[in-house]
Amino acid sequence: MISLRPVFDLPASRFRLAFLALLFGMMIVTPRAGQALDFTVPTTEMRHVKWSIAEGAPANVVAIAQTPDGFIWLGTATGLYRFDGVRFEHIEAQEGDPARSLQVTALLAARDGDLWVGYDYGGVAVYRHGRLQGRNAGTPRGSVVAIVQSSDGAIWVASESSNSQRLRYYKAGKWHVFNSGVDLPDEHTQDMIADRDGTIIIALSDSIHRFDPAAGRFVRLNARGGVSVGLGKDRSGNIWIIDNDSLRRLDGRGGAMRLTPGTTGYIGRRLLFDRDGRLWVTGQERGIIRLLPETLQRLERGDTSRPTVQVLRDVLGPLSLAPFQDREGNVWVGSPNGLDRFSAIDVHLVSSFPTTNTGFVPIGREGTFLFGTPKGLYRIHGNPIRTEMVAPNWGIIFNICSDH
Numbered sequence: 001m002i003s004l005r006p007v008f009d010l011p012a013s014r015f016r017l018a019f020l021a022l023l024f025g026m027m028i029v030t031p032r033a034g035q036a037l038d039f040t041v042p043t044t045e046m047r048h049v050k051w052s053i054a055e056g057a058p059a060n061v062v063a064i065a066q067t068p069d070g071f072i073w074l075g076t077a078t079g080l081y082r083f084d085g086v087r088f089e090h091i092e093a094q095e096g097d098p099a100r101s102l103q104v105t106a107l108l109a110a111r112d113g114d115l116w117v118g119y120d121y122g123g124v125a126v127y128r129h130g131r132l133q134g135r136n137a138g139t140p141r142g143s144v145v146a147i148v149q150s151s152d153g154a155i156w157v158a159s160e161s162s163n164s165q166r167l168r169y170y171k172a173g174k175w176h177v178f179n180s181g182v183d184l185p186d187e188h189t190q191d192m193i194a195d196r197d198g199t200i201i202i203a204l205s206d207s208i209h210r211f212d213p214a215a216g217r218f219v220r221l222n223a224r225g226g227v228s229v230g231l232g233k234d235r236s237g238n239i240w241i242i243d244n245d246s247l248r249r250l251d252g253r254g255g256a257m258r259l260t261p262g263t264t265g266y267i268g269r270r271l272l273f274d275r276d277g278r279l280w281v282t283g284q285e286r287g288i289i290r291l292l293p294e295t296l297q298r299l300e301r302g303d304t305s306r307p308t309v310q311v312l313r314d315v316l317g318p319l320s321l322a323p324f325q326d327r328e329g330n331v332w333v334g335s336p337n338g339l340d341r342f343s344a345i346d347v348h349l350v351s352s353f354p355t356t357n358t359g360f361v362p363i364g365r366e367g368t369f370l371f372g373t374p375k376g377l378y379r380i381h382g383n384p385i386r387t388e389m390v391a392p393n394w395g396i397i398f399n400i401c402s403d404h
Helices: 292-298
Strands: 018-020 025-029 047-052 065-068 073-075 079-083 088-091 104-109 113-120 124-128 133-134 142-147 155-160 167-171 174-178 187-195 200-204 208-210 217-221 230-233 237-243 247-249 269-275 277-283 287-290 309-312 322-325 331-335 338-343 347-350 369-373 376-381 386-391
Touching: 018 369, 065 322, 065 331, 073 104, 073 113, 073 331, 079 386, 104 322, 113 155, 142 187, 142 277, 155 187, 187 230, 237 269, 247 292, 269 322, 277 331
Parallel strands: 230 269
Antiparallel strands: 018 025, 025 347, 047 338, 065 073, 073 079, 079 088, 104 113, 113 124, 124 133, 142 155, 155 167, 167 174, 187 200, 200 208, 208 217, 230 237, 237 247, 269 277, 277 287, 287 309, 322 331, 331 338, 369 376, 376 386
């Protein structure tokens, strides 16, 4: 039997850093497996791959997930697609349901390996062992906005609908329903996320609520909802919120950063904190917004005077819809025109590099080297690459070696 696996999930070969002195600088080759993305350099120095509609990508990619087998899954206007890095495969449901929309609006790769699929109308389905089958209790209503998993393994589904049953969760083979106007205010559903302790937070148009597992009910938080609300969780487990007013911590700590308001009312903003603490914001009309960790740390201290906001415009169309980071650290962004992927580059160009008299000797941590110059001993390290003189009074160095 031939085993299929995504081409971007194949083990990356590990190799030592190799250096080549060039006339106009220094090219540094680094391992790419697990390498962090570097956004302090121009975006032209990132590996950016695009799959447009003309190249076979589906249109309107609004949700992205990755299952344990490494495949990337896309929720699009024309259904569910599986992507192996080369081919987009359309996945059809096993049973024909005339009440189900083609458009997939939410995805969740659950911890047990199941892929949960939410539709514009038609409720939810589950992809398991090669079969996509409906998982509804009764006739579903409304458009699925978000699917998340709580710490106890329950699958929560939030919908936007005129029906009162907009929020429900699935556990131990049964659905449990919350009614708008009774269990929650009768407001528009914006976004939903699992908190650091695994409890559920749901953002409505005018209020935000946290589920109290002990009491079995939702508790209103001292935070406001808004238009185009998105929720995100940083590496420390803090929840952030963005709307047409500002970006801020949900708990109110620190300051608020104003961003350009969106004008596409039906498109919500979405937040992605990558593994290095950088924040991606989609839902903007002019590309993707990124904020560096230093900016977020200053914002947490209440300092909004020196924000560093990067705008990535070289994407498939001006409007970005869905951000996602896979296990290898690649960042994927869906848009109306296809799919973008950003990866750490293997080759960095370091300008203003000192003249070298010796080779490069590795020391200590991986990626740190010493080398000799006519002015003394230098060290090269870090990501982005940095050089610094460590022994300026040693004179001209013609040779350097290591004792291991």
